[in-house]
Amino acid sequence: MRLVEPAGIAAAALWLPRGRSRADDAVREGRLRKRQAGDLGHEEIPVAEDVAPPDMAVRAARAALAAAGVEAADLGLACHAWMYYQGHDLWSPAHYVAHRLGALRAVPVGVQQVCNGGSAAVELAAARLVAGAAGAAGAAGALDRDARASGTTPIPASAPAPDWALVTTADRFAGPGFDRWASDYGVAYADAGTAVLLRLPAGPSDALLLRSSASVAAPELEVMHRGADPFALVPRGHRPRVDMRATKRAYLREHGNEPFARANRHAIGAVVAEALDGTGVDPWGPGLRYAVLPRFGAKTLAESWVAELAGHTSAEPVDYGRTTGHLGAGDAAAGLADLLRRRALAPGESALVFSAGAGFTWSCLLVQAPRRTA
Template identity: 30%
Template sequence: MRIRDVYVESLGTFVPEPMSVEEAVARGWYPAEDAAAGGWLSATVAGDIEAPEMALRAARQTFERSGLSPGSVGLLLYPDCWHQGPEGWHPQYHLQRQLLMDDALAVELKHGCTGMFSALRLAADHLAARAPGATTGTPGTEGPGDAAALLVTSDNYGTPLLDRWRQSAEFIMGDGACALTLTRRPGFAELVSLTMSTIPEAEELHRCGEPLFPPTVTTGRPLNFASRIDAFKQKVVTEGLGSLALFKIQKTLVDCVGQALEEAGSTLEEVAWVLPNNASKEQTEVGFLAALGLPLSRSTWEYGRTIGHTGAGDQFFSLAHLLSTGRLSAGDHVLMFSVAPGVTVSAAVFKIHSIPDWARP
């Protein structure tokens, strides 16, 4: 999908202090053999700072760095992966109240690690529908509050039903929040293209061996993706089902990336950086980049291994890191992609137009 006239006005993050892998191993939380195999250095740990509080801090930083006021935002999207507070309560309204965004449409998205890509798609459509000359179908809905969208993701995984160090062979979990504002007026970066594809036949990969009812969180059963994925792979061996679904994941990633680059008028050779999910060295190198013919050095893995897999925010933490460390220049293209339960594969290309003042050393 070619995106037109959608710009990143500003970007904010809240990154908690990291806990080193050595400390986690010494405390008996992380098996030494897993630590050696994964290549991780640390994971950010927020302690008892609530996910919505981290989201609020990242959002406030975003507004401090932009020329926007919260009142100019017509859409607030809050993708998250883990529980945010009391069951039945919705965190996006906490931000809406604290930021005085009374007139915005506020929506929480449950779309796993690809949640920010889903939010980009919805926000781009929202802004396009309110462009000059666009027909929304609802007379009188256009106004100053439609000029921008705020996207925020935040998670704190330090809870009894999730073990951040043993969640999967492919990742350890890191806490944090990031936020960005999108507008139709030129900003420091432009969303040029976005593609998303779902592989329904791989849906069982992240639930295999678990009941659908009652929901496991209501029974106090911890989340463990490693055991579910192992159960699915065993089912492939014993029943001969699902092997094509596993193969299709990598093929779909290649197709999504190719389409995003083609629609952006760019190539892999022209991309300055590749920003994938934060994953183990093997998963990043073999599961993601090898299919694209890219070396590990072209990706942000070296940074990702210091914060862990944050859920939906990995690519935008990496973007903020590249900006603040002087590794991007005006004219650069960056490629982001994500693979998430569903299985959903997403890819996006951004063009950097300028380096914002807040990112300069």
């Protein structure tokens, strides 16, 4: 989805809890083999011991709103994405986030696309902003035509007020239902809240511009997280804890690894091409500075991402997840926050921000540091 007019990213925030879970403790407890710990590459990852996931999202959102100087009452949309249990049954965490922030005019929307939820929510928010801007322009044009037809003088239009959208994510991978070190292969699951504040039209103070987004899916791979299990009546009806290793083993026994490897190769190339299409950004040019990777284990990134990206762009791969681990739905939003915190992009430079999640879906956001004028 290329935005004819870039959306402004006024702020992005990453909130990390103080608690930590160490890889060597997981090895000592028998939950993780030493070789697997080395493949992951994380010494420790953040753990929220006493903060619920939606409250982590609220903390990140407050930081983003404060950084941009925006009131929650001005938000028109509040998207919240998550992967794992949010703390209540049959309940909307998106509405809770909006309520706690005081965003009572916003329409809360929950997005549950597993690990790709944050990127999906950014796409949804951007599309909503574009549609709102198009509707406002159409209404203004109709009023102008009516005024001219009636012989009256139309009132000069002032600069349009921006529409604001907030995207939050939060996950807490707490036991006993989830083992953050051993519930999956090649990924360590950590706790965090994130927030991204978008507006259209973009403003002169916006930290980044969202130029485009791209997503590619391979729905036939949903079986990797279903395996051979029948449909259960209740959560964790088959096992006492989430065990993605079991379902993936069942998939690999029947299909082998090649279908996923082939889909992953295709998807990474496809989202890069789609994200850059029509933007004027050269995948091999110096203006495309970074490729911000998902927060997966080091071996997974090296074998499945870095090697593949090298055939599609010369942008430098960056892994901001060594000290955080995988943040559930929040990898892409956290990547945006880290780009801003590190002031990684010079004016005019761009970055590709990636995420991927079960289903499978791969996404890429193209962002650019605005060129400032005197």
